[in-house]
Amino acid sequence: MKACVEILMSTYNGERFVAEQIESILSQTYSDIRLTIRDDGSKDSTPDILSRYAATDDRIKFVLHKNVGIVGSFYRLLQDADPECQFVAFADQDDVWMPDKVERAVQVLSTYDNAGPLLYCANLEYVSTDLRHLGYSRNIARKAGLNNALVQNIAQGCTVVINDAARKLLLKHAWPPQVMMHDWWLYVVVSAFGSVIRDDFISMKYRQHEGNVIGGTVTFFSDFRKRISNFINRNNQSFFGCYPQANGFWKTYGGELAGESREVIRQFIDSRKSLFRRIKYLSCKQRVYRQTFTDNLILQMLILINRY
DSSP: OOOOEEEEEEESSOTTTHHHHHHHHHTOSOOOEEEEEEEEOOSSSHHHHHHHHHHHOTTEEEEEEOOOHHHHHHHHHHHTSOTTOSEEEEEOSSOEEOTTHHHHHHHHHTTSOTTSOEEEEEEEEEEOTTOOEEEEOOOOSSOOSHHHHTTOOOOOGGGOEEEHHHHHHHTSSOOOTTOOOHHHHHHHHHHHHSEEEEEEEEEEEEEOOTTOSSOOOOSHHHHHHHHHHHHHHGGGTOSTTHHHHHHHHHHHHGGGOOHHHHHHHHHHHHGGGOHHHHHHHTTSTTOOOOSSHHHHHHHHHHHHTTOO
8 A cells, every 4th residue: 555645835926836836746656645735825826726726636735824934834734734644745836846756755765664753855956937957956975964954954845755753753842933944944853863864866846036035056156155145144143043943953852852962962052152162062073064065164164253
């Protein structure tokens, strides 16, 4: 018997591309899928488009709610996910999935022990609004894990599939206000208590357009400029809000952490207390890391000057 996969999609003013995304999901080679869509208070024709699809395909469930933002919307979708489905996937409103995206994820996840929390994520192709090829996401250079998750998200939400144990873990506590993005929070929580599987498989076409604020970069120079801007300029206080999010995680799950995961987060939290602790922290084996050499140099500098 095939495992059921529930796909959760949050929409907001997505009339331009949402139909194409839904078509790519309904055309998956994996047959046992359900698509649950929560519209986050759209002001355009998105609800009308979703209603038409829901009326013609019983695999689709559509609900219309007030705007709570992308993090809150996906949190509510996860809360309402069908417990009968063994896996939960996440979808953006403006991409195009490869036909075997879901099937590949289920095949990979099925090779792991399903008793513990699992998170699968994959690579993607960057495309323009008219789906012209722009580039590919990078393969990760270092192991996925909590040391990485605290300061970098490598689990692009639109590629993520989790098992039921991960879903229950993520709903065990209310999400704290420090959560930056739903997918980053998934990566942090599951990496602390379970296993994160990163697949080099190109699973989807990820549109780059003016409404896509968390996009990718293609050339070295544009990538470098974006990294510098993201690291240095965010609120003139920290890069990406990683320390507040880590602190929120510590307050939420800290009492349940044990062993290496507990030490990784505890040392990171304690590093903020003084310059001496930060210098000491930068020499310890369990310090945080990002995936590239350049990123790590910037990260170490920001930790040293207390801007993380």
